[in-house]
Amino acid sequence: MNIPVKNSPVINPFGVMSSSYSEQCLRFNLQNLRERKNDKSKPPFSITKEFILRFNQTKNPKEKEELLNLARKSILRCKRKLGLRTLGTGKHVHLPTAWTEIVYLAQCKGKIQDEALNMLYISMDHASFDYEHLPALFFLAESVLYRLCCDAFLKTYLYSVEIKLTKIAYLIFLRLFIYFLYGHLGSFNQHLLRLQPYLYALSFSGDSYDKYPNIFSNVQIILKIMEIICERELLSGSFSNPVENENQYENIDSDMEHVQPRQGGYEVSSLLWHCVAAWTCVQKNSPQLNKVLEHLIFHKTQLQMKCWMDSALALLVLGEAAKLNMDCLKTLMDLMKDFLSSIMTVQNQKEKCKADDLSWAWNVVYIYITTLAEACLYAALSNLRKTALVGFCDCKSSQRDILLLGKSEEQPELRNTSILGLLDYFSSKMSDNCDQVIWIGYYGIVYNLVKMSWELRGEEEQDGLRNSIWQTLQKIKDHEKDGRVHIAINIAKAELNNPMDPFTSYSTKVSPNAKDEIFSKFIGWRIANALSKLFFPSINAHILPSKKPLIKRDGMKHLYKKQDSMKKRVLHIIVRKHPSVSELPMFPYPDFFTKSDEELTRIIDRHWQKELKIREEEDAICKAKEREDKELEEKNHFTEIMKRREEKLHKKTKPYELPTRTEVIALEKKMTQN
CATH class of the missing domain: 1.20.5 (Single alpha-helices involved in coiled-coils or other helix-helix interfaces)
Structure with missing residues (x-):
């Protein structure tokens, strides 16, 4: 399947917002500009509706070159305001303004649009949580949904910009869900109401995306988050204070009381709470980690609950802990093994035919596969990365030839839930009428393997991992005849913005700056850190700022100094140094x-x-x-x-x-x- 890549038509950037909302954003930007040191120095250029129309419609080569130079200068200014090399921190960083400008720049066709969307995706991945970001986040959410519903749905085929927009929207709504758990969305009911028409249109996108689970999974998470938020915010309209759960476990650290926040009647699951507790123990090097993991396994059945958003967050947080600790990785894989074994039994399949209670299960499986692929790439130790790929032992199932099973041969059991273990299991059960979990799981494995192989290009330190993935992909390419699996390869190639065959491009050495970010490296750590501060608040912890009025520009200098000092104490990146990441040091400063x-x-x-x-x-x-x-x-x-x-x-x-x-x-x- 050849996936055409086509630029989207011109969209009026001011048509995304209503007049009141757009005027509010414009007044905010003008206020920041006027309150600088000297009002005499005006910005030489700003993104306007007229500039975007001229950029997209002009046919004069000289004028086109001038507009392109102006757009590139704006891109450079936005990079500095976004703090792409400093994880969104610094005196020169102002995320709401940069997000607004980058959304406008994304309306320009060609390379400017691609670069703007890539920058927005990276910023959404690593930016910190701050209450002042909420108006800009709602503006981004509305802009992206507008592009998806009013532009992407009009196409009869998939295109690369649509993939980027769904990935960006996924990160935006994950952030909104964390703000919801903190109780910060109570005064944004009007913004939520404005999103509902787009979400209603997005809910009918199943026919468009059912062949592309990587996109459909992001869409389902967006809809699930808004379903939870709107049900609590728009219907109840009030929040109750966090209360303690009556079931508390003994022998847990005193600063880790079993508290489950209730936001407008929403109570997080015990599974999510224990996953956050495990991540906190890993960060603090607490001896209580083993006890927390034991309690976590006790709540493994909550992974099968129909309200699966907590399960998705639980896997995301536990995956971050698994990048640092082997016991957490084993627990993560045991959770998925139990989940797959229970939903794939004959009894549960019959129950599914009666009540259709497990139609959401593929979302959990796909999120697990993506989380495990990230652990395979970014885990702190090589032993963790190897285990995520092949499992905890040299089982025969991990060494057998993938996709070479005959029909007469007995199909393997689910022995482990590593990348290759799941590939072996799903490939043996593939058929035209197989269960949705099977083919989507197989699709997700192949799709992430292609992205992993692309991420490991030119890395001599991980030759073993790269060669193993390359050999597996070669077998899939040579022996797989299912068209749905080949679609996964083509979609991954389109997302990588390169028409080259991923099976023949491994000898090409690519500089780290030339590659786009294909995995979200920091959002899991940001979410785990935010939930840890919410569930286990401490005196020295720097939690999300409470609701407060807008701070004037005169006080921003002192505010940045204060925030920078706090962030330096809290910031602890768990991702190892990687050539595809920015030039930031990923290890603590040497002693x-x-x-x-x-x-x-x-x-x-x-x-x-x-x-x-x-x-x-x-x-x-x-x-x-x-x-x-x-x-x-x-x-x-x-x-x-x-x-x-x-x-x-x-x-x-x-x-x-x-x-x-x-x-x-x-x-x-x-x-x-x-």
Whole structure:
């Protein structure tokens, strides 16, 4: 299947908002501009409706080049305001303004649109949570939904911009759900009402996306989040204070009381609570981790509840803990093994035919596959990455040839829920009439394998992991005949914005800056951190800011200093240093002994370089003297030969040298006289 990539038509950026909402955003931007140090310095350029129309419609090459240069300068300014290299922190960063500008720039066709959407996706992935971001987040949500419903649905085929928009919308609504759990959406009912028409249209997109589970999963999460939020916010309109659950476990740290927040009647599941507790124990290196994981396994049946949004967050948070701890990774894989075993039994299949209670189960499976693929790439230790790929043991199922099972051969059991274990299990059960969980799970494995192989290009440190994934993809390419699986490969290629075949492009070395972000690396850590502060508040923790009026620009300088100091204490990135990530250091700053060792190494290297230079000079002098001695010896040897020749032949000529003319004449006279 060839997936055409086409730019979307021009959309009036101000048509996304109503007049009141757009005027509010414009007044906010103008206020920030006026309250700078000097009102005399006005911005030389700003994105307007007229600029976007001119950019998309002009046919004059000279004017097109001028507009493109202006758009590129705006892109550079937005990069700085977004703080793409500093995880959205710094004095120069102002996310609401940058998000608004980047949405407008995304209306420009071509490379500007692609770069703007990539920047927005990266920012949505790593930006921190702040109550002041909410108006801009609602503006982004409405803009993206407008593009999906009023533009993407009009197409009869899938295109790359649509994939990016669904990924961005997924991150936006995940953030809105965290704000909902904090109780910060109570004053945004009008904004929620404005989103409902788009969500209603999006709910009818099943026919458009049912062949593309990677997109349909994001859409289902968006709809589920808004279903929960609107039911609590718009119907109840009030919030109750967090209350303690009556079932509390003993022998847990005193700062980890079993509190489950209720937001407008919404109570988070115990499974999610324990996953957040496990992540907190890993961060604090708490000895209570094993007890928390035991209680977590006790609530494994909650993964089968129809209200699956908590299950999705639980897998996301536990996946972040699994990137650092082997016990958490094992617990994560055991949860999915129990979930798949229970929903795939004959009894549960019959119950499903009667009540259709498990029609949502594929969402949980797909989220798990994506989470495990991220752990396979970004786990802190190589042992964790290997385990996420092949499992905890060298089972026969992980070593057998994928997709080479005959019909007469007995189909394998679900022995482990690693990447290759699930691929073996799903591929053995694939058929035209197989269960939805089977083919979507298989689709998700293949789709993420292609993205993983692309992410590992040019990385010599992970040759083993890359080769294993490459060999698996080669077998799928050579032996898989199901068209739905080949669609997964084509969709992954389209998302990577490159028409090249992923099976033949591994020898190409690509610089880290040339690759787009294809996995969300930080949103899981941001969510786990925010939920940890919500469920287990401590005195020194920097929780989300409470509702407060807009701060004037004069006070922003002191605010940034205060926030920066707090963020430096809290910020602890769990993702290892990776060439595809930005140039940020992903490890803590070195201690005194590490610095001393590095300084000593530099001193030794410096002296060694000097020693090598001295030795090279001495070698050059010795070689020159050897050449002179050799030339002198050859000269003396030649002189000795000539002396002996003269004594013996009475000739002073050199060997093979003709005598002079006078000597010849004298010799002839002598011969005639004789």
